[in-house]
Amino acid sequence: MQKTQKAGQATKMTKEMQQCLEACLTCHNMCEQAMTDCLQKGGGQAEMQVMRAIMDCSEMTRTCADMMMRRSPMMAEMCAMCARACDMCAEACMRMPEAPHLAECADSCRRCAEMCRAMAGAAA
Template identity: 75%
Template sequence: MQQGQMAAMSKEMQRCVEACMACHTMCEQAMSSTLQMGGGQAEMQIMRALMDCTELTRICADMMMRRSPLMAEMCAMCARACEMCAEACMSMPNDPQMARCAESCRKCAEMCRSMAGAAA
């Protein structure tokens, strides 16, 4: 992202884009960790949540950066995916990677809910 684009964005939107990208990265790392564990039914449910969250956070950040007219709806959907992912990650409370992922997802969900309300 170019510096001029970030300067033109509101601080709130900039923080939301950063939260989305941080969450995207954290979910990617958690997916890699989950794949290494092998897969039972519980791991597959976690993988689906991680995949949804990874894709939606990336798309949401892209839409905010280009000021898409669909940004508010995408932020709301992204918040929902992040909340679901945080819940899925917390089903493995003893895994520090999953705990960090859940924390990142919760932060992103909060920022996206705020953006969805502000852009509506």
């Protein structure tokens, strides 16, 4: 059975939550930078698939960070979804090894995915 929090009851921001929050915000920033670089570079169909993964990850990490900051009761589920989006983004970015900014984005995504998986498990 999953623990639920009572309406109006805020949970304390733990060290793990703070680390996950920071990982989400860092990942969001890296995705935004990668998108900017990709848009300036232009590209074909492969780049568009990578862009979709980056955009999904960017939005998911921002939303996940927002939910952690307000201690949403849906935070665990969002962290699990965020981890999945980060994994997908990291995989997509690694398909283009000639782009160093995408390798940096993939590293950030992997770290965020790891933190979010831990947070989703801890909150369940």
